[in-house]
Amino acid sequence: MSTIAHRPLRADARRNREKVLAAAAAAFAESGLEAQIEDIARRAGVGVGTVYRHFPTKEALVEALAGEHFERLADIAEAALEQHGTPWEVFATAVWRCAGAAAGDVAWCELIGGHPSTTQAAAGGQARLAAAMSALIGRARQDGAMRADATVDDVRTIMCGFGHVAAAQRAGAGLDWERYLEIALDGLRAR
């Protein structure tokens, strides 16, 4: 996108940037998107000003992390493309892995359903994820194991619901995201 050549960061700045990113990941995972900048700064062992030096706004921080998250999901889905097994198993395993990767992270659960602030930075990862998932779905449909009208958007829809269930579970609502996925994936199977 931007072609501005950033001069390399000073050593301490690069170190702090990483600390902030890690602290933000932890804070968002624990408290969701409403985690506070001051808490993030404290966890990172820096002042709030330092956080703002690296990320002009809270949303930019969220976007940076969301980008990473979707890249990770895309990695999972792409790795599945090379896996052995029935197409359905391969697909289902990929979905389970994605869900497992997101389940412990409140902010991730909140974002996975298509939060507006992800649109920018996460576009690349989301596109890769969609492409890989599409392929997995195509194979499973061809094989006859998946309902013939299934689409990537169905999976997105299911993951969106998943996010709420996992977050509610974490909040003590007595739900179970694994049970949720079991049922939802069953709904994608051919009858």
Place this chain on the structure above:
Amino acid sequence: MSTIAHRPLRADARRNREKVLAAAAAAFAESGLEAQIEDIARRAGVGVGTVYRHFPTKEALVEALAGEHFERLADIAEAALEQHGTPWEVFATAVWRCAGAAAGDVAWCELIGGHPSTTQAAAGGQARLAAAMSALIGRARQDGAMRADATVDDVRTIMCGFGHVAAAQRAGAGLDWERYLEIALDGLRAR
């Protein structure tokens, strides 16, 4: 619960109470739980002080509405108990009606997954809903149309996911709650 004998409200006060309740329902439906008291007051044509006279806190207002909502869902589920048709159809129809009743209301979608603030006032409706749903599920399982291990919590889980999907759809995420329900209910069917 409370056995305090409230003296009857003055006529204007009763009228205002209703106006506030209606305005709050509209505002929450449109903007979700983060609708603002001042907006509610404006819609009701009263001052914020009047809102606070009737509901000591924003949360109390939410609870009052949540109570109404769950009563309505319970009514739907109980009405289904008397319906004709295969047990599965009767169950599925009840779920579709509940979803349809909630889908247009952002706050309702947010609450349906078990938001903490519902716990108090909505307990009665939730209990009735659970009881009726339990009966519907029992019949459908008996009939062999529903998976043998299905429980009320499964339906709660599905509805929790539904809430996020419907809210995301309203926010323009390009999802479709009807498709979601179709898949999720299919996942509850016996194979």
Place this chain on the structure above:
DNA sequence: CGTTAACATGAAGGTCGGTTCCGCTTTGCC
């Protein structure tokens, strides 16, 4: 080692939104 540009700090500023409070109005009752 000295210079300087980059960086860090955290108190202060700004905003937003829930809640309070006191002077004024309306209702209900004699």
Place this chain on the structure above:
DNA sequence: GGCAAAGCGGAACCGACCTTCATGTTAACG
């Protein structure tokens, strides 16, 4: 009609958070 008591209005208050900025610190380079 007159009087409490109940109710109303909305400016002001207050706390929570994001963001900025003036001042002090540190890495990089000659």
